[in-house]
Each structure stands twice: as structure tokens, then as C-alpha cells.
Amino acid sequence: MKILITGGAGFIASHVADAYIELGHEVVIIDNLSSGNTANLNPKAKFIEVDITDKEKVQAIVREERPEIINHHAAHIQVGYSVKNPQFDAQNNIIGLLNIMEAAKEIPIKKVIMAATGGAMYGNKITPFNEEMKAEPLSPYGISKRAGELYLNYYHELYQIPFISLRYSNVYGPRQNAHGESGVIAIFSEMIADGKTPVINGDGTHTRDYVYVEDVARANVLALNSDFVGELNIGTTTEISTNEVFRKVVSEMGSDIKEEHSAERPGEQVTSSLDYSKAKQILGWEPQVNFNEGVKRVVAWYKNK
Numbered sequence: 001m002k003i004l005i006t007g008g009a010g011f012i013a014s015h016v017a018d019a020y021i022e023l024g025h026e027v028v029i030i031d032n033l034s035s036g037n038t039a040n041l042n043p044k045a046k047f048i049e050v051d052i053t054d055k056e057k058v059q060a061i062v063r064e065e066r067p068e069i070i071n072h073h074a075a076h077i078q079v080g081y082s083v084k085n086p087q088f089d090a091q092n093n094i095i096g097l098l099n100i101m102e103a104a105k106e107i108p109i110k111k112v113i114m115a116a117t118g119g120a121m122y123g124n125k126i127t128p129f130n131e132e133m134k135a136e137p138l139s140p141y142g143i144s145k146r147a148g149e150l151y152l153n154y155y156h157e158l159y160q161i162p163f164i165s166l167r168y169s170n171v172y173g174p175r176q177n178a179h180g181e182s183g184v185i186a187i188f189s190e191m192i193a194d195g196k197t198p199v200i201n202g203d204g205t206h207t208r209d210y211v212y213v214e215d216v217a218r219a220n221v222l223a224l225n226s227d228f229v230g231e232l233n234i235g236t237t238t239e240i241s242t243n244e245v246f247r248k249v250v251s252e253m254g255s256d257i258k259e260e261h262s263a264e265r266p267g268e269q270v271t272s273s274l275d276y277s278k279a280k281q282i283l284g285w286e287p288q289v290n291f292n293e294g295v296k297r298v299v300a301w302y303k304n305k
Ligand SMILES: NC(=O)c1ccc[n+]([C@@H]2O[C@H](COP(=O)([O-])OP(=O)(O)OC[C@H]3O[C@@H](n4cnc5c(N)ncnc54)[C@H](O)[C@@H]3O)[C@@H](O)[C@H]2O)c1
Pocket: 006, 007, 008, 009, 010, 011, 012, 013, 030, 031, 032, 033, 034, 035, 036, 037, 050, 051, 052, 053, 072, 073, 074, 075, 076, 077, 092, 096, 115, 116, 117, 118, 167, 168, 169, 170, 171, 172, 177
């Protein structure tokens, strides 16, 4: 199939592109390289540098390429920055999606797969979060992702464009940007590999659900052939504290640096994990790479970088 991947020069979608190409699909990537990197591009993919906020260019590309599937990963992903500048977040994550969907409705598209968030979707509830729980995002980023899902539902109802929204927990793996505000495994790994001491925000007891990027890419593969329309959590249901992440990375690195803590970041969610039983039932998806194995692979990647 011909698949247009937005954000395919970024961390997650470059792995999705690799998985699609491995299966013989034809992949076209659009990305503005704001946080993506050409080094992540699969050489077998066609790459077009474009900003998805550019309505005319997006429309021209979709008209020209006529993909059967659109896999939408391009987004502004920094939760903290979305709080400081919600207009910027909405411009990229809502208007960007609308530009794609307005173009998609003009062609015989089979499906749209979108990267959404599980971690920033449900608000402060008792973990693990499941899809039946009310979406109550607490940040402009989470709101823009939820708005994206509501728009996809609208395009499905009005234009019969099927969609699957994959609500990821905290994704980690090789190629993750270590210079953002999230991606603690990448941040710790790169700093320790460079001989620096990372500082843990707060007492380090906050937990997150870490899912390995190849497992996420496999969910995107399984989503291609599913008739399901709607939202699916993609996570592990396992909660891991920041202190545990630190200790695991330190031990895999063979380092002896000691923990350092700073003040808590205000408004940080305390716990987060996703119930993935719906994805298991519908896609036959479940995580295959456990945390210990995943961190081992990431650390090996940083050591060889
Ligand atoms: N990393 C996670 O833990 C996580 C969790 C939940 C959801 N997601 C979602 O997965 C997707 C990919 O995230 P990632 O972690 O790979 O981040 P990333 O920053 O590595 O990838 C995003 C890509 O989109 C591109 N991009 C951003 N704005 C663009 C624009 N206006 N026009 C064209 N391209 C643009 C960037 O250059 C980059 O290549 C995002 O939609 C993100 O919200 C990520």
C-alpha cells in the first residue's frame, strides 16, 4: 500500500516507516524537521520537507501522492511548552491535522492512523487508565490530541474516513530526542554516556508506563489491517518510577554516579499507566519488549552513537 507518514523524520514515526517499508509498503514522509532529523529517514522512503500548517502545500502533496493510508505522527510534543504557548500547540496539532484531513477527504483514502496520547489524555484518575474513562486532558497538548480524535470522528461520520487513534504511554527507544522536556530514558542515557549527572525532578517516586518503540511500531502495522474505528491505548500497564529508570540506566551504563534531585515540577502527574486489553483484543497487540530489555537496547544505542 502507499502510505503517507507525517513526522516520519522523528523518533516514533521513523520506526513506523521502517516497519512499513520492511513489509513492502511504499512510504512517503512529510516533515518540517523542527524536531526530526534526516538521519532518521529510511532511504527507501520518499521525503518531502513541508510544514503541515501550510494548507496549500499539504493539499498539493496529498493530491499528487494519493496515499491509501495516512499515518499522522507530526506534532508539537512538549507538554510544558504547550502550557506556555497553547496557540503554537493548537496551530501544529489541530490546524495541522485539519489541513491533512481537508486534503484527505478529496481522495479515496482507506484509513487514517493517528498518534495520540494516553499519558496526557485521562487526567488524574486511578491507574491503569482505560478507554472507557472520560478523557479529561489537563494540558493544551492533551487537549489538542483529544480535539484531533474528535475531528477524526467527525471526518469518519461525514466523509466515511475510518480512523484509529493510538493513545501511547511514554514511548522510549533509539533515536528519541534527548533534548526535550520528556523522554527521561533518552535524557538520562545521553547525559550519563557524556559523563554528566542527570538531575531527577522531585523525589523520583512519580511513575510512568514505558513502552518500547518497536512495540509501538508494531501497533501501527496491526492497525493497517483492522476494521476497528476509534481509540486504543498502547502501553504496558506497568508503572516504573523515575528513580527506577535512573538506577536501571546507571547500571546498564556501568556507571557509579549518584542520584541528584531538584524541586518538583509543579503540576506534574503523579502516576500514569495504560490498560491495553482493548488493543490486545482488537489488534492482537501486546508489548513484547520488557523494560529491562528495552533499556539495555537504548543504552547500547547511546554507547555506540
Ligand atoms: N514520545 C512519546 O512518548 C509520545 C507519547 C504519546 C504520543 N506521542 C506522539 O507521537 C508522535 C511522534 O512523537 P515523537 O516522540 O516521535 O516526537 P518527535 O518530535 O521525534 O517527532 C515529531 C515529528 O514531527 C515533525 N513535526 C513537528 N511539527 C511539524 C509540522 N508542523 N509540520 C511537519 N512536521 C512536523 C518533527 O520534525 C518530528 O520529526 C507525536 O504526535 C506525539 O504527540 C509521543
